[in-house]
Amino acid sequence: MTGTAVWKSIITKDMYMASIDIKDAYLHIPVGKESRRFMRYEWEGNIFELKALPFGLAQAPYVFTRMLQPLLQKWRKELDIAIIAWLDDIIMGHMSRSHLRVAIQQILDDLSDVGLAVNIKPGKSTLYPIKQLIWCGLLWDTLNMTVYIPKERRQNVAKAAGKLLRRATKGKVLTREVAVVVGKITATTEAVLPQRCHSMALVRELGGALRKTSSYDSMIFLSQEALDQLRWWTTELPKWNGRSWAQPAPLAAVLTTDASPRGYGATLRILETVATRQLRMASWGRRSIMTSQQDRVEQEQRFKELEPDSQPEEGRYVAPLTTLPNLQVLKSHKDPLFYTETAGLFTEKEGLLWQNEREALGVKLSLQAFEKQLRILRTLASPREPIRVLIRQDNQSVVAAIRRQGSTKAGIGRIVEAFMREAFENGILLQSAWIPGLTMEADQLSRSLALRDTADWEVSPTVFNRICEFMGLRPNVDLFASRTNTQVSHFYSLNPDPEALDFDALSEDKDWGSFTTCYAAPPTRLIPKMLRKIASSGARVIAFLPKWPSAPWWSTILRLARGSQMLEIKLSHSTIIKGQGINPLLWPGKTAVAVLLRGDQRTDRLD
Secondary structure: OOOHHHHHHHOOOOOEEEEEEEOOOHHHOEOOHHHHHHHEEEEOOEEEEOOEOOOOOOOHHHHHHHHHHHHHHHHHHHHOOEEEEEOOEEEEEEOOHHHHHHHHHHHHHHHHHOOOOEOOOOOOOEEEEEOEEEEOOEEEEOOOOEEEOOHHHHHHHHHHHHHHHHHHOOOOEEHHHHHHHHHHHHOOOOOEOOOHHHOHHHHHHHHHHHHHHOOOOOEEOOOHHHHHHHHHHHHOHHHHEOEEOOOOOOEEEEEEEEEOOOEEEEEEEEEHHHHOOOEEHHHOOOOOOOOOHHHHHHHHHHHHHHOOOOOOOOOOOEEOHHHOOOOEEEOOOOOOEEEEEEEEEOOHHHHOOOHHHHHHHHHHHHHHHOHHHHHHHHHHOOOOOOEEEEEEEOOHHHHHHHHOOOOOOHHHHHHHHHHHHHHHHOOEEEEEEEOOHHHOHHHHHHHHOOOHHHOOOEEOHHHHHHHHHHHOOOOOEEEEEOOOOOOOOOEEEOOOOOOOOEEOOOOOOOOHHHOOOEEEOOOHHHHHHHHHHHHHHOOEEEEEEEOOOOOOOHHHHHHHHOOOOOEEEEOOOOOEEOOOOOOHHHOHHHEEEEEEEEOHHHHHHHO
C-alpha cells in the first residue's frame, strides 16, 4: 500500500497539488452472492447478509486498493501527473496549474463513470491546484518542501497526551487509552523528526501489556520513562512540528564504532567539504596537528580556493578544522578527510550487558567522546539544517535501532533512544549503515586497546583517601584518568572520553594552575613531561609515583617537593586495582610514593 512516505518521494519543489476523497469507498464494491453467507450477523432475532464490502473487514483495504489500481495506472499514463491513493484518499500533483486543472476534471469524470462518488464536504476534497494542501491529516507545503501537523491536529495530540499523563501519574490507566495516544503519536511520523525516540517507551509498555493480558480493557502502570515521553508531547511538539523532505544536507562525518566484552573503539572521519569552511582559531587554540608545516600551508591554500568569498576580517586569524586537536589529514583517500580515533574500557557492570547492548553503548560513548568535534561541525553548518553523521556498525540490531530511532527491546532501545534524543537536540541527524566487522579499524581498537597500560589501573579508594589525609588536601581534578578509574569527578583523559573535562592534559593549552589541587598518577613514560608541566604552570599536584631514586627525573621530584614529606606505599593487589598491561605492580621495588609537587610560579605566589 502506498502512503505518505511514497508521496514524499514523488513530489518536487513548487509543485501544485489537489486531493479527492471518495465517499463511502468500500460500499461501492459489491460482494458476490456466493460469499455473502460469510458476512452474516444477527440483530434482534433477525439474520442479515452484507451485500457490499464492509468497513472493519481485514481484507477490505487490500481489496479496495487493488480495485483502484487500474484507474491510477490509467491516470498516470494518460494525464502525465504524479498521483497515489491511500485507500480512499487520492492526491495528485503537477508543476503546471492549468495542466492539473484539466487532470482533476478528467479524474472526476472517470470516477463518476465507474460509480464512485466524491466527498465534496469542506476539508475532505481539494479540487483546485494549490501548493499547501492537507492530506492524510498532514499539511504538505511544496514552497518550503516541508510537511507539518495542522494546528487542530497538533492540539488534539497534545491534549490526548496531557490527559493520559494526568491520569497515569495518579495510578493505573486503561491499555485502550494508551493505545489511542500511541496511535495519534505514530501518525505524526512524517512531520515530527524525533517522533520515534520520544514514543518507543510507550510502544514497549503497550506491547508488553497486550502480550500479557491480550485485552485492551486491562489496567497498567506507566513507567517514569513513559511519563517523560508523554510530557514531551504536551510541551515540545510545536518546537519540532515540520519536517523537510528536501535534499538532505551533505554528509559531515563518518563514525565507525565497535565493542568487545572489555571495551569499545571508534574512529571519526570528518569530510573535507564541511571541514574546510572557516573556523575561528580563538575557539580551539592555535595548536595544529598537521603532519607537517607544508601540509598545513597546502590545506589552508585549499581552504582559500574553496571559500573565496569567506576571507577573515583584518586582524582575525581563521583556519580550517585541521587546527582541532587530535586530528590527522589522510591523503590516501580519493577525497581528503580528517581522522581521529578513541578507545575506552567498559565498567564491570557494562561488560555484563548483552552484545547488542554493548554495541549500542559503544556508539553512545563514542558520540560523547567526540562531542567537541561534532559541536564545531555543527557551528560550520547552516543554522536551519542539521548535520548528517553516518554511523557504521557491524551489529545489524544496532544499525536497525538507529534507523528506527529506538527498539521494542528495552535494553538496546533505551540506549539508542537516549543518544538519538541528545543528537536531535544538538542539531545532528544520525544515520546508520552495516559493514563487516573485520574490516573496521574500530574493531582492533575495541579489542587491543593499545593504550590500556596508561588508563586502566587505579589506586584503591582506601589508599587514595589515605593519601589525601596525609597531605591535608583534596584534589579537584585527576590529570591522568578515564571514566572507569577516575578518583574525582573532574578528570582529563588520554583519548577523547565521554565524561572527561578534556583529553591530553599535557598539551600546551591545558592550564593546571587554574585548579586548586591536582592529582596525578601518570604512566612512567610520561613522568618527565608531567614534571616539566608542573614547573612551568605553577600548579600544585599530588603525584603518585614509583620510588625510583636512580631515575634521571628523581632529582626534579625532590626540587618540586620543596621539602614536603613523602608517603611511602607498598604495592600489592589490595593497593592497586589491576587492569591489563603495564601497571604499578610491575614497578621496580614494588614501592610507590605520594608527594605534593609545586611549580615555581605557584610557590612564589604562596610564599
